[in-house]
Amino acid sequence: MEEQRVPGPWWRHGPPWWNRRDEEERRARLPWPSTLLMTAFVLIGSQFAGHAQDGHRAQLDVFARVLLLVACGLLLWRLRRPVLVASGTAATATVYLGAGYPYGPVLLTVAVGCFSAVVTGHRRAAWGAVAVLWAGRLLTAHWLYRWLPPSTDRAASWYQELVVATWVVAIVALSELARVRREQWARERAERAQAARRRADEERLRIARELHDVLAHSISVINVQAGVGLALLDSDPEQARGALTTIKAASKEALGEVRQVLATLRAPGEAPRAPAPGLDRLPELVEQAASAGLTVATETEGASVSLPPGTDLAAFRIVQEALTNVVRHSGSRHARVLVSRTEGALRLRVDDDGPATGADAGGSGNGLAGMRERAAALGGTIEAGPRDDGGFRVLAVLPLRAEEDR
Structure with a gap:
């Protein structure tokens, strides 16, 4: 270098x-x-x-x-x-x-x-x-x-x-x-x-987080839909066709996001060709989760404010990873997403009713670690763990003023 x-x-x-x-x-x-x-x-x-x-x-x-x-x-x-x-x-x-x-x-x-x-x-x-x-x-x-x-x-x-x-x-x-x-x-x-080495390490970590979030979510959807298609291939060809259509759409979207992430490696410093995802694409996450058999209820509190790009992307990825973990590790087919905007912070809460279907309740260590790193990079916090009444909760608090002042 x-x-x-x-x-x-x-x-x-x-x-x-x-x-x-x-x-x-x-x-x-x-x-x-x-x-x-x-x-x-x-x-x-x-x-x-x-x-x-x-x-x-x-x-x-x-x-x-x-x-x-x-x-x-x-x-x-x-x-x-x-x-x-x-x-x-x-x-x-x-x-x-x-x-x-x-x-x-x-x-x-x-x-x-x-x-x-x-x-x-x-x-x-x-x-x-x-x-x-x-x-x-x-x-x-x-x-x-x-x-x-x-x-x-x-x-x-x-x-x-x-x-x-x-x-x-x-x-x-x-x-x-x-x-x-x-x-x-x-x-x-x-x-x-x-x-310079530290900046390079941070950039590699950022790209690794992006690839993990994109691939983990898309592959989870593809895996669920592939299981549905195989199960219904003979008994219900039309529904199997719908599963394959979902697989095609999810893989296409994943390829597009992977290309966008990898483009920063080939041409560092250039502006991305496509805008980074944000909470405005939350309905797409809900639709993708629905195609994987997960019903997601969303709720928004507080005034609608424009989020800084870094906070908007981190919020999207945190919700995406939390829903992906519900699909992969929770026996519940229902989840709730609460987006609360206050004057100084953005609060994200993702709940499911459980129980966990694997050894890792709420997800593997990489997904939770990635969410914590995203929040910490913005000066925020992540709390993730089982609820007292059962199920699992992910609570993220992302400050808004500190990010806007950067």
């Missing part, structure tokens, strides 16, 4: 390339372009620094340029071996400065190496490298300068050390900020991926 980019400034959610390129892939590639650019800058900048410090520091020679190339070359492995690069650049810069060569861009290689180490989580290694470089700098600038080239070198001023310390603190602070941002981007990417 491709990760979705979150709109907003790149410093909040990561640069544009951050989510498209895998971390391991970036580490596997040596950063040649940036390293070559850095090498050119260090060599040219050191040459200018040598001219500017002529007479105060030693002239650049072959050894100095080798040290500069070594420091820059180490940066090629800053993504793969950040600890080695941080330590290597610091050691190389220490030797370079200890030999009396001009101050200049060589310190930039240490900054880049330590920055990469901090960003990749090797903070102690980066701080250790900076400490080694700084300690070497203090020793050579305030004590060993007497025995090291150039002979005209003098002790550095402590004001200069304060400037160096400020730059070191700035580099460390910038590195820590980059590390924190990087970890934050990683957490956000993980949270977005988890949210």
